[in-house]
Amino acid sequence: MRVLFTTTALVAFGLAGAAHAEDSDLAALKAQIQALQARLDVLERQAAAPPAAAPAPAPAAAPIQTLPSKPAAEPIRWENSPRFTDPASGATFKLRGRMSLDAVDSTTERDGLADYHARQFRARQLFLGVEGQTGRWAYRLEGGAVSGGAWGWDDAIIEYKLNSQTSILAGNQKAASLEGLTSFKSTTFMERGAYGDLIDAGYTLALEVVRTGPNWSLWAALQGDSINKADVTGGFDPNQAVERSGATVRATWSPKLSENDRLHLGAWARRRDRGGETGFTYSAAANTAFRPQTSSGTTLLSTGAVGDGDTTLALEGAWVHRALSVQGEAARIRVDRIATSLSPTLGGDNFDIVTAYGAVSWFPTGETRPYNPNGSFGRIKVLHPLDKGGLGAVELAARYDYADLTDMAANTVVAPALQTGLGTAGIYRGVTLGANWYPYSYVRLTGNLTRAKIDNRNIAGSELDADVTVVQGRLQVEF
Structure with a gap:
């Protein structure tokens, strides 16, 4: 590249000398050749230097941690009878x-x-019976005939969930005994x-508060008589x-x-x-x-x-x-x-x-x-x-x-x-x-x-x- 620029400059110088031959013009041309030479030196030094390292890319932003999305509730879930769930509100209903x-x-x-x-x-x-839940409110109602007798109610409960651990329940329900609280079905x-038979811890119309933990539970109940009993007329x-x-x-x-x-x-x-x-x-x-x-x-x-x-x-x-x-x-x-x-x-x-x-x-x-x-x-x-x-x-x-x-x-x-x-x-x-x-x-x-x-x-x-x-x-x- 240096030879190319020198040759070009000499040709230009010869032509200029033949055409004009004035000293002033020769001086100007020499100045231009010197400028071109300086520029050529700079370019050669840049070419000989090692290539500059590419700028390090900006670190990628850490991915945003998100909680796994809760799976949408199944509209119909089979539990030996269908449990219906409204995907929008989460309300449920089941026949039992x-x-x-x-x-x-x-x-x-x-x-x-x-x-x-x-x-x-x-x-x-x-x-x-039926059971269901809407928001914090839940209910369970179940009744039938026992041993060929007249229709009567077992569970007849309205529940309000204060939180995931504590509920207030009103209705015909039980409140005591491991065997008594285990469902008749189980x-x-x-x-x-x-x-x-002797502890007589069966269904009564009661107001209960139940709190459960990972390995404990607390119960408190105010109780009356069974919801199936007719109005009291006085014993003695x-x-x-x-x-x-x-x-x-x-x-x-x-x-x-x-x-x-x-x-x-x-x-x-x-x-x-x-x-x-x-x-x-x-x-x-x-x-x-x-x-x-x-x-x-x-x-x-x-x-x-x-x-x-x-x-x-x-x-x-x-x-x-x-x-x-x-x-x-x-x-x-x-x-x-x-x-x-x-x-x-x-x-x-x-x-x-x-x-x-x-x-x-x-x-x-x-x-x-x-x-x-x-x-x-x-x-x-x-x-x-x-x-x-x-x-x-x-x-x-x-x-x-x-x-x-x-x-x-x-x-x-x-x-x-x-x-x-x-x-x-x-x-x-x-x-x-x-x-x-x-x-x-x-x-x-x-x-x-x-x-x-x-x-x-x-x-x-x-x-x-x-x-x-x-x-x-x-x-x-x-x-």
């Missing part, structure tokens, strides 16, 4: 219900009375046994039409000991008053809902309507290890007995009732009992249902029941033989063996065998002891 068809054969061998035999084929429960045995005084009332508190703690172990510990207390109604009755039978509530039937453990009020203290415990489950409860009921001035045949001194049970169950097919945060057990999830090529779930179980009513003593107003319930306020001991087959999570076939012994006191030479054998089966479908 259950059918339980039972066959029961019961034999009672009684001292001092003829033996008693009963066989029943009927629907234990035919129930239909209890291991067909009936809750003598313990469930027709001018005192005051409904019975009560209050219950419950606390549970359920640490997860390992991936395969769950422990449940709980305690509850309840105080009740009969108001203007008749007294509370404490009675039980041998694991069957089909029982005439008289001495001619299979119920031979009862105090009669002797309770003016009562205070119940109870403990709960359970341990689940994979397919094995152990569960038990115990309660002491302090009965404030009706005064003899109100009823000489029912009245007397206050007394205590002690009742308890212990149960164990095992799934040879590998299922486990699911535990709910509110301190109850839920529906079994079948690992290998029939429609997936499996055999369903099989559960084997046993339970021991105990109840002692003998602290109820005779009064001195009338003869013991005239005092209602005194002759059947004895001791109950029973063993129940059970087997459940779940072809699907919403279908269950159950068989129970119960052997029970009732030891009653001798009243005026008569002792109504009894040995009871109950064989029963159930087909249950829920949705």
